[in-house]
Amino acid sequence: MTATASADETGAMNAAPRPAAPLSFTPAPGAAPVRRMIAAQAAHEVRLMLRNPEQLLLTIVIPALMMVLFSGESLIATDGPGKRIDFYAPGLFGAAVLSTAFTGLAIGTGFERRYGVLKRMGATPLPRWGLIVAKALCVLCVEAIQIALLSAIALAMGWHPHGDPFSVALLVVLATGTFAGLGMLMAGTLRAEATLGLANFVFLLLLAGGGVIIPLSKFPSGVRHVLDALPITALTNGLRDVLQHGATLPWANVGILAAWAVAAIAAAARTFKWE
Amino acid sequence: MTGLVKRYGAKTAVDGLNLQVETGTITAVLGPNGAGKTSTIECCEGYRKPDGGTVRVLGLDPVTQGDRLRPRIGVMLQSGGIYPTVRAVEMLKHTAKLYANPLDTDGLIERLGLGSAGKTPFRRLSGGQQQRLSLALAVVGRPELVFLDEPTAGLDVQARHATWELIEQLRHDGVTVVLTTHLLDEAERLADTVAIVDTGKVVAHDTPAGLSAANGAGETAIRFTAPPGLDLETLLTTLPAGLTALEQPPGAYTVAGDITPGVLAAVTSWCAAKDVMPQGLNVGRRTLEDVFLDLTGRDLR
The missing domain is CATH 3.30.70 (Alpha-Beta Plaits)
Structure with missing residues (x-):
């Protein structure tokens, strides 16, 4: 069926009347305006990310399934009173941000580096900083899709969020900077296969130990102090402070994330190899 | 380019190479594997920082003035540089958006016989289609100067001739072409001048006929x-x-x-x-x- 359909399409394309003007290669060099280049690159990257089945599984399917399963059944006891969904929704927003900004970006960029895509892009008028900005926009765009989808599921399951959207956005942007910096640090120094394995492994570790699905009160207090300093924990704690408990600007968690973001981005910028 | 030197660790890939290319001509850089062809071209494209000597491309330093140079040149890498899941036409249309006055992508696709490759992911294209897409990406921004690293490697006879005709049209339309090859018939057929490179130096630089005549005196x-x-x-x-x-x-x-x-x-x-x-x-x-x-x-x- 598919083969027939595509053959028909090709036939139709060839049969269509074409302008007779011959192609001229007369030079007319010049870069597009930098905003247009960045917008085009970001849209291109979003298309590629959403088309990749492994990425979709990681960024959309797994967080959505966890939302439905954990919030509906009491698989794991939660902290104190309140509805399970109010605990899980912020945690799974954290998982979604982690999956896109860290795991997805690291694996995608690692393979781009291996396939020479970054090298080829280096020969186009798009400057390197423009490519980084486009990747950041792509990650934020996919995160917006994830959070919209997860919010819809959570609301359907009776979630009642509190707090102000600005605090949520600030936490998400700082966490994105941190995770993207760590992801690029990995993608820019390790082989693509090593990045693939390690990024997934770290994702699972942080899912387990970062207050995403398992309440931190389940861990011994010594371990808990270490876990509290992780960026994923700062994100999930901060999101719960706002969305579950109605806080505005949870400064401690914002501070932890800001420190991580600066360190991670600086480390990535110093070590990244383009080829 | 004068006295270009490029080292990788202890190995000297390019060793005091001199080469000048005239506007509007096709220059073939010919040499055995490992002669330093790709290293030389990559210094011109700004990928490699020379360890010695001076490189000027269109009057610009490719390393420090790359932002001004890159919109004016087109680059075809020796292999890929394209993500396996990206579709052929999608990649070309995207690349076109990065330039101010790109070529008509439909016309270019037709010209290179890539119409049937339209929605096929890059990894499922044949070797020849991949090469032709790579060539299309190098010319879509209407550059003044293109660098083609082994443009016909792995092509069948028909595709090789189609590529040669396209390169000849580039020259006809006023584009300067620098290509590397180890195919002698390709250099003989296409090039206005041939630079033979060996162990990081230009050992001869002349027209194909001049090279044959000078090295054997008739x-x-x-x-x-x-x-x-x-x-x-x-x-x-x-x-x-x-x-x-x-x-x-x-x-x-x-x-x-x-x-x-x-x-x-x-x-x-x-x-x-x-x-x-x-x-x-x-x-x-x-x-x-x-x-x-x-x-x-x-x-x-």
């Missing part, structure tokens, strides 16, 4: 094939002094020197005496291949 040769192992000593005794005769590889004979009609007659009589039919006999100038092998040696490396 010397001609008779070539033919016949059963291997004929005794060439008996042939040389019948020929004027100063001629050479050689069998390499077995069964392929070359008589080189001042070839006169008398020499030809002597060679055919010698064959007749041995009752041997010389196949594919021709009299001609040294080819670019002869010049190339003389300059770069016959050893495998």
Whole structure:
């Protein structure tokens, strides 16, 4: 069926009347305006990310399934009173941000580096900083899709969020900077296969130990102090402070994330190899 | 480009290379594998920082003035540089958006025979389609100067001719082309000038005809094939002094020197005496291949 359909399409394309003007290669060099280049690159990257089945599984399917399963059944006891969904929704927003900004970006960029895509892009008028900005926009765009989808599921399951959207956005942007910096640090120094394995492994570790699905009160207090300093924990704690408990600007968690973001981005910028 | 030096650790890939390319011409950089062709081109494209010497491309320094240079050049890498899941047409249309006055992508797709590849992911394209897409990406921004690193590697005969015609049209339309190749017929057919590179230096730089003439001073040769192992000593005794005769590889004979009609007659009589039919006999100038092998040696490396 598919083969027939595509053959028909090709036939139709060839049969269509074409302008007779011959192609001229007369030079007319010049870069597009930098905003247009960045917008085009970001849209291109979003298309590629959403088309990749492994990425979709990681960024959309797994967080959505966890939302439905954990919030509906009491698989794991939660902290104190309140509805399970109010605990899980912020945690799974954290998982979604982690999956896109860290795991997805690291694996995608690692393979781009291996396939020479970054090298080829280096020969186009798009400057390197423009490519980084486009990747950041792509990650934020996919995160917006994830959070919209997860919010819809959570609301359907009776979630009642509190707090102000600005605090949520600030936490998400700082966490994105941190995770993207760590992801690029990995993608820019390790082989693509090593990045693939390690990024997934770290994702699972942080899912387990970062207050995403398992309440931190389940861990011994010594371990808990270490876990509290992780960026994923700062994100999930901060999101719960706002969305579950109605806080505005949870400064401690914002501070932890800001420190991580600066360190991670600086480390990535110093070590990244383009080829 | 003067005195270009590029080292990778202890290994010197480019060793004091000088090369100048005229606007609106096709220059072929020819050399054996590992001669330093790709390193040289990558210094021009701004990928590599030279360890010595000066590189100016369109008057700009590719490393420090890359932002101004890149919109004006087109680059075809030796392999890929394209994500496996990206679709052919999608990649071309995206790249076109990065330029101010791109070519009409539909026309370019048709011209390169990529119409049937439209929605196919890059990894499922044939080797030839991948090469042609890569070429399309190099020219879509309407550059003044294109660098093509082995543009016909892995292409079948039809696709190779189509690519040659496209490169000739680029020159006709005023684009300067620098290509690397190790195909001698490609250099001979396309290039206005050929730079033969070996061990990181330009060992010869001239027109194809000039190279053949200069390295052999009009010397001609008779070539033919016949059963291997004929005794060439008996042939040389019948020929004027100063001629050479050689069998390499077995069964392929070359008589080189001042070839006169008398020499030809002597060679055919010698064959007749041995009752041997010389196949594919021709009299001609040294080819670019002869010049190339003389300059770069016959050893495998």
